[in-house]
Amino acid sequence: MTAKRLENIKEYYFSQKLREIEQLNKEGKNIINLGIGSPDLPPHPDVVKVLYEEAQKANVHGYQSYKGSPILRKAIADWYLKWYNVIIDFNTEVLPLMGSKEGIMHICMTYLNEDDEVLVPNPGYPTYASNVSLTGAKMVAYNLTETNNWYPDFEAIEKLDLSKVKLMFVNYPQMPTGQAASEDLFQQIVKFGQKHNILIIHDNPYSFILNDKPLSIMSVNGAKEVVIELNSLSKSHNMAGWRIGMLIAKEERINEILKFKSNMDSGMFLPLQLAAAKALSLGADWHEEVNKVYKARREKVYELLDILQCTYSKEQTGMFMWAKIPAKYKNGYELADDILYNAHVFITPGSIFGSEGDNYIRISLCGSIEKFAEAINRINNL
Template sequence: MQTANRLNGIGEYYFSQKLREIGELNKAGKNIINLGIGSPDMPPHPDVIKTLQEESAKTNVHGYQSYTGSPVLRKAVSDWYKKWYNVDLNPDTEVLPLIGSKEGIMHICMTYLNDGDKVLVPNPGYPTYTSAAKLAGGSPLYYDLTEANNWFPDFEALEKVVKEQGNIKLMFVNYPHMPTGQLPTKKAFEAVVAFARKNNLLLVHDNPYSFILNEQPESLLSVEGAKDVVIELNSLSKSQNMAGWRVGVLVAAKERIDEVLRFKSNMDSGMFLPVQLAAATALNLGKDWYDSVNSVYRERRKKVFQLLDMLQCEYDTTQAGMFVWAKIPSTYTDGYALSDKVLYESNVFITPGGIFGSNGNGYIRVSLCAPVEKFEEAIKRIES
């Protein structure tokens, strides 16, 4: 049986492959320390787990749920956006809960892309932007993000791309940026909205990292008039330590919600209600929750800085998110070479920056999602 043509050029996700390799190394007794993947290792707040336990014990919560999500969760999202981002959202028409924000990327591509439509994708950037665009029939056009430009788009260069290529429909942006940890600025947000408006593009802002090691969470929707051209994705995976719960959200103008829902409602039958209610509890947590999570990440980041110093890498100490992005020494050909050396000689896995695009080839990325003791052990192994 042949696979569909849409899978041509779509390889297995890098981490899926690498985890299999690490599994084989562990079977051989290597005991690999995995510092590659950003899967939070801390639990959600106890009140979140309590809500799930209490609600799931009820007899009337186990049926199919609304395609648009629980009103309780939509209201919690709306309140959360107002409190932290100062963005007004109508919970009934401008909020769409998702089974993880990753599915939202696919939903958006399937909703708006026809065969041959072009999509602006950041380089470096999240690989799913590329694969989702291709699966929907779109054609990725990579726009450069460079350290020299503080990992922001070069809008002069982008204007030339638009004139040369035409037929560009979507543009993915992501700040705080993954993998570089670059924080957004008001000026950059205003510039990207103006660019989208001028060129009739739909901006997709992927915003799961805004609370991690960042005191000023920002939403692209805070820019005046942004709802005209922006769909924003957000997630409870990182900030609320709920990655395995698969709870995300798409926020946008009513017209965009209605359009995406035409596709999404044919793909799933809603999210388990107790999970939605627990998510609402998580969104109602106060500043002390975010402070407690970030205090842990700060201690871990100190250890990562120490590890990177040993590897003679360069890095920005102000980057946000649950990773540290670092430039490799010139003695290595690329991040893959350094990653492999550390893996095979020290039994520690760190991510090569090249998996995020060609502009990441000279970099590595280290996850903060491991206890301090793991980082200390990794440092000992690399040192020896």
């Protein structure tokens, strides 16, 4: 019998759906998967070279520091200064992670008790809600709407009873909606956290994708007092499977989270850390080349969405396209299943991100031009 904490936890949607797609492929359906945001482009060859060369050394295969290599921590601090204009102390304010998804669990387990409440965006990354539930704390959804540019409605949130709210998850550029961050938004979020003594958890993995101005909430004055920021190399450097992320916070928070994290793992493989440091040193030309590919793919997704009669904004950032479904479908699930079973193309229903996503779908840009062209051809022939 499983633990009680799993009673309200469903299997991750994509885990379940990938099994179904695997079965359909065994039946010869050859499903085109446009649902998952797993970068299909490789890392920079110099990054792979560092991993290879370092892994040949005899003295790099033992346990590593729980706090990560100082070389990686320094690279993270330099990266934050270069791109976000944020000064952080690499000795005390950086904690490398085995992917930022890991950090979400570390934060929840470090700070939440059963009587606590957590503000979670709707629509938003499902892992926020599931991790809150695993601690026994209560999730309190705050709605993001297209009419409010997918930003929090702080006036509506402040009408809630916030007395038990301990954390608030935010995520800009926002997933799944693609809404870009802004300096004014970040200032509002920090001000809200200060006013209500709520710890803000900002998840920031998409700031370099189809975005000319990467922003960090840590650039706001006073942010370190009320904010923990998560970041990742998964999307920005095509290293999703390498599982390299980071947590940025003041020293007190780092030490609190480390108390939990140090009981969960034994440090990251050193050659991975050194390769990640190399990745973080790459210049603007790297991001320009990656975004050139995504821009071309996005044009094909526009074409696909037009065929489906969906409506969408061309101002989105990140590696997905978020679109409103036509009235003939009752929700995103119905459209997604229609396309999956009749055109053999998998796209993501917006409902998996929360009730505010019911009338939307999300399409990943992680696929070749040829893949999108074939998907367009199949849908056109329905």
